[in-house]
Amino acid sequence: xxxxxxxxxxxxxxxxxxxxxxxxxxxxxxxxxxxxxxxxxxxxxxxxxxxxxxxxxxxxxxxxxxxxxxxxxxxxxxxxxxxxxxxxxxxxxxxxxxxxxxxxxxxxxxxxxxxxxxxxxxxxxxxxxxxxxxxxxxxxxxxxxxxxxxxxxxxxxxxxxxxxxxxxxxxxxxxxxxxxxxxxxxxxxxxxxxxxxxxxxxxxxxxxxxxxxxxxxxxxxxxxxxxxxxxxxxxxxxxxxxxxxxxxxxxxxxxxxxxxxxxxxxxxxxxxxxxxxxxxxxxxxxxxxxxxxxxxxxxxxxxxxxxxxxxxxxxxxx
Numbered sequence: 128x129x130x131x132x133x134x135x136x137x138x139x140x141x142x143x144x145x146x147x148x149x150x151x152x153x154x155x156x157x158x159x160x161x162x163x164x165x166x167x168x169x170x171x172x173x174x175x176x177x178x179x180x181x182x183x184x185x186x187x188x189x190x191x192x193x194x195x196x197x198x199x200x201x202x203x204x205x206x207x208x209x210x211x212x213x214x215x216x217x218x219x220x221x222x223x224x225x226x227x228x229x230x231x232x233x234x235x236x237x238x239x240x241x242x243x244x245x246x247x248x249x250x251x252x253x254x255x256x257x258x259x260x261x262x263x264x265x266x267x268x269x270x271x272x273x274x275x276x277x278x279x280x281x282x283x284x285x286x287x288x289x290x291x292x293x294x295x296x297x298x299x300x301x302x303x304x305x306x307x308x309x310x311x312x313x314x315x316x317x318x319x320x321x322x323x324x325x326x327x328x329x330x331x332x333x334x335x336x337x338x339x340x341x342x343x344x345x346x347x348x349x350x351x352x353x354x355x356x357x358x359x360x361x362x363x364x365x366x367x368x369x370x371x372x373x374x375x376x377x378x379x380x381x382x383x384x385x386x387x388x389x390x391x392x393x394x395x396x397x398x399x400x401x402x403x404x405x406x407x408x409x410x411x412x413x414x415x416x417x418x419x420x421x422x423x424x425x426x427x428x429x430x431x432x433x434x435x436x437x438x439x440x441x442x443x444x445x
Contacts (some may be wrong), residue, residue: 133211137164137171138287139311142295142418145401147388153232153408154301154415157219158401159292162296162393166200166207166231173311174204175274176284178212191269196261198227198249198308198352200423205343206235218414219261224351226396226430240264241362250348251337262283275352276309277360285315292316292418293323301411302328304371304404304419306396307340310362317366331351331367332403335374350395352422371403378402379433382425386434392425395433 139165145156161169181187192215195205202218209216216237220229232239242256250343265272274280292300303320305313310331316330333339334354336346345356350373378398385391385401400419408417425434 133157133165134175134208137175139291140164140294143391145267145389148384148401149405149408152413153401153405154411154413154417156404156408157296157300157416157418158391159288159295159399160391161419161420161422162426164204165424166203167424167425168200168204169285169420170204171202171207171313172288173206173275173281173284173315173352174201177275177278177280178205178208178214180280180283181271181273182212182214187214187271188269191267191271192216193271193273194218194265194267195259195273196254196262197232197275199224199232200352200427201273202237202239203231203235203264204226205273206232209237209304210235217264219257219264221253221257223247223253225428227427231427245347248349249337249351249354249356250347251345252358254355275311276355277313281309281311282315282318282361285312287317288312289316289319289323293320296418298324299416300324300327300418301415302330302404302407302417304330304332304352304400304407304417306332306353306373306399306422307359307362308368308396310357310359311440313366314361323353328369329367330403330407331370332399333370333372333374334399335377338370338372340370341372344434350378350399352394353396353399371400371406373402382433386425391421394423394425394428398423 141160164171196219221242221244332348334348336348336352378395381398404417404419
């Protein structure tokens with residue numbers, strides 16, 4: 128048996144059960160460790176699908192290159208796949224997102240333009256400015272626009288994750304919980320899960336400061352990679368049975384609890400997912416099963432305030 132080709136290492140991530148933070152009387156809660164993907168993010172799945180399908184049908188060529196706007200994880204994953212496939216990539220990002228993500232894109236050889244943010248916050252104005260600049264770059268002759276919010280290949284890249292969840296739980300998963308950025312992951316996983324088990328519950332998660340899916344107003348927040356401040360084009364109300372709102376403070380506190388109490392090191396979207404999953408688990412009660420995602424690795428957030436200020440006793444000073 129020979130070595131595994133690099134891009135075949137995407138997917139088949141571990142599924143672990145939370146042992147210490149789930150209260151008695153709740154359903155069991157499982158976390159898919161997407162940080163185990165090559166770049167430390169679930170976005171490796173969509174990047175592989177988007178790049179390879181575009182190469183296959185000629186939309187993407189090594190001469191034209193790829194263009195995308197990104198909070199960082201999508202860009203890092205696309206840069207990784209493009210490097211492996213020998214395709215140049217250019218990304219539009221911002222200082223609102225962690226330094227690690229922007230540095231990782233550049234490490235893979237990508238060009239990165241940064242749009243200044245308002246105090247390091249994710250806002251609708253920032254996202255629209257990033258999209259507008261990416262639109263300009265994508266107008267260059269031969270450029271392929273990955274367009275993560277609209278590209279249907281992205282949702283297809285997550286269908287394998289649904290199979291892994293179903294197989295890993297023996298088909299007994301009752302509720303799947305996932306935070307919404309582009310809505311591509313929720314669409315790809317939720318649709319595939321319901322094909323296997325139509326009665327499965329699907330719960331979407333968004334920032335409490337920007338509850339647009341819940342009918343509220345857009346606002347700034349610090350949960351990276353989700354809550355763009357507008358309803359994503361791939362979103363439709365039938366994708367989820369309910370929408371849970373989680374604040375930046377709740378998501379961040381849960382990240383720190385996961386690290387200290389479970390040994391699981393993730394980013395703020397992971398914290399939001401687990402907060403919502405614990406709510407669902409409490410509603411369901413014993414003998415049921417909730418699955419959510421550790422979207423990426425906490426190593427992507429060490430330059431942010433997320434894990435700064437810990438004392439030896441575990442108190443938080445941030």
